[in-house]
Amino acid sequence: MISATIDHPNTVLDKLLAKGGRAHRLARLTALHEICRRHQESGSHDFSLATVGRLVEAEGILKGRVLYNMQSADYRELISAWAMYAGPVTAQSTKPLASHEYLMRIHDPAIRSIMQTIIGERDKLRAEVNLLKASTQVVVDRRPVGVRAPGAAIVLPTTTSGHIAQLTPSEREALEKSVSADYLERHGLREGSHGEIVNERGRTVFDVGFARAIRKVLGT
Known part of the structure; x- marks a missing residue:
């Protein structure tokens, strides 16, 4: 129930307009009052500055941030009158x-x-x-797309499920060869301290952990 001691927003608007001022200020106060009236009639009790700011900005009345300025005390007074008139925000109201x-x-x-x-x-x-x-299952493959050591076999990505396909003898031999020191040296590559494969210029060809991952697949 609305308390009889609360001034109706219409009364507050009349007082603010009676103060006079520039025409565009009076027009904005009137437009703000109309927006708040429609907002209240829609059944909303939310008259926070953020909510009203979005409404007035959507209708091109003024920027919502203006309501927080020191010079906007009259706007905030009118919004406060509507907030008191509408009553407290219910639990079902959406919070910004x-x-x-x-x-x-x-x-x-x-x-x-x-x-x-x-x-x-x-x-x-x-x-x-x-x-x-x-x-439930994520495929992990951190190798650069289309980049592999010359002659090295392409390794199928492993998955979080832990399942590893059975390797044929030729596949196992190719994987062992791809991370062997002799093979890497012949192709101008070497294994770094963290399992990465780098070229003669020190640029990483395969990311950290590549060689270690190959050996884990091989079980060596």
């Missing part, structure tokens, strides 16, 4: 995302745009991680 609340407090549009991009990338990576967690 914390990230949006944070963005709305950034006044510099360039910095806000950068932060919005970063938050978007974070959400995208978080979704990808959740997708990977839901996978």
